[in-house]
Each structure stands twice: as C-alpha cells, then as structure tokens.
Amino acid sequence: MHIRKAVSSDAEELSALLNEIIRAGGTTALETPLSAAEFADWFIDGEFPLACHVAEHNQSLVGFQSLSLYGDPPKGVADIATFARLNPKTAGVGSALFPATLAAAEAFGLEFINATIRADNISGLGYYAKMGFETYDRVAQVPLQDGMPVDRIKKRYSVNAMGGTTPRA
Template sequence: MHIRKAITADAEELCGLLNEIIRIGGTTAIETPVSFAEFADWFIDGEFALACHVAKHDQLLVGFQSLSLYGDPPPRYADIATFARVNPKIPGVGSALFPATRTAAEELGFEFINATIRADNVSGLAYYTKMGFEDYDRLSRVPLLDGTPVDRIKKRYRIGAARYD
C-alpha cells in the first residue's frame, strides 16, 4: 500500500468512495452525498482543510484520512476523519494512513488530534482506540437527519504519545 498526499484530481474517485459509505449509513456523521467540489473543499484544499493523505493499492485509491479545523475544535486541536473503501475492502488502510496524518499534525504544531465518532460505529471506535486515542468527552443524543438520537464519542490523541506504526 502506498501513502501520499491527496491532490484535487483525487476528489472524483474519493468522493465516490465516501458517497458509498454515506449510502450504506451507520458509520459517518455525514448523511447526504457530497459533490466533487464539496469533497475537495472539505478534505483537500478548502479553507479549513489542513492535510489529506490517500492510500493506494493496485492502482485504486482505497482510503483517505484528513486533518481539518471544521467544527471549530479547541485551540491546539485538529480534527481527523478516516474513510476506507467498502468494496473492495482492503485491511489496514487506516493504520497505514495514520503515521502520515500524525506527522502532519506534528509539523503543523498541534498538541492533539480529535476524533468524533458515532457511538454506533463500533469499528470506528475500535480503530481510533487501536491508534492510541483516548475518550475525553461525549455528545449525547445528537439527532440524525431522520431524528434518531445517536451519541458521539470524542477521542483525542496526544501528539508525541506512544507510536503504533
């Protein structure tokens, strides 16, 4: 698996990857499909985007991980988002991406990386725990578009913490 910085030209393929995850539901707070332009703005080159890396396997982009300042995180915090292709599913995408994201956060001078995960996203919670993130807050009963309340777990990774790569 090859890890590199995302470029705007990746937006179309990555947008398809993300929109498939959105359509399946249950693992992301994003509930409506995004356009290529929205994708590029949110994750690659918009005002709040800080860094985005992609994982490539057999000429296919199989996942991406971004750092941003969306949602007005606390001072010294950057927000992380991780998405891996559902079909075909390639194991280890998130683990392969995290060292590059962690390095970007260090280089940008952040003290913490924040992950806000739906409480019903068991695999996402396990992934961030495996990477060394620790729970520090919980947002209770955040409604989905259909009104269903779902808690959000806030986990943080302290830059300079033990490394898992």
C-alpha cells in the same frame, strides 16, 4: 499500499468512495453525499483542511484520512476523519494512513488530534482505540436527519511535537 498527499484530481474518486460509505449508513456523521467539488473543498484544498492523505492499492484509492479545523476547534487541536473503501475492502488502510497524518499534526504543532465517532460505529471506535486515542467526552443524543438520536464519542490523541509519539500496532 502507498500513502501520499491527496490532490484535487483525487476528489472524484474519493467522493465516490465517501458517498458509498454515506449511502451504506451507520458509520459516519455525514448523511448527504458530496460532489467532487464539495469533497475537494471539505477535505483537500478548502478553507478548513490542514492535511489529507490517500492510500493507494492496486492502482486505486482505497481510503483517505484528513486533519481539519472545521467547526473552529480550540487552538492546538484539529479533527481527524478516516474513511476506507467498503467494496472491495482492503485491510489496514487506516493503520497505514495514520503515520502520515501524525507527521502532519506534528508539523502543524498540534497538541491533540480529536476524533468524534458515532457511538454505533463499533469499527471506528475500535480503530481509534487501536491507534492510541483515548475517550474524553460523550455528546448524548445527537439526532440524525431522520430524527434518530445517536451519541457521539470524543477521543483524542496527544501529539508529541518532539517526534516521540508513535501509534500502537
């Protein structure tokens, strides 16, 4: 698996990957599909993205991970988002992406990386726990578009700008 920085020309393939996840439901707070232009703005080269990396496998993009300042997080904090292709699934995408994202967080001088995960996203909660994120808050009963309330679990990863922080295996 090859990890590299996302570029604008990746937006078409990555928006299709993300939109498949959105349509499947149950794992992302995003509920409305994004056009390639919207994807690029949100994740690659808009006002809020700090970094976005992609995972390539067998000449296709199998996932991406971004750091963003969307929603005006506190100084020294950025939000992480991780998405991996549903079909065909490729094992280890998130784990392969995280070192590049962590290096970007260190380069930006961040203190924490924040992950906000739907409480019903068992695989997402497991992934972030495996990477060393610790739960610090819970936002209760956030309604989805259909009105169904779903809690959000907030986890954070302490970034050591001195380069001593490493993700768990």
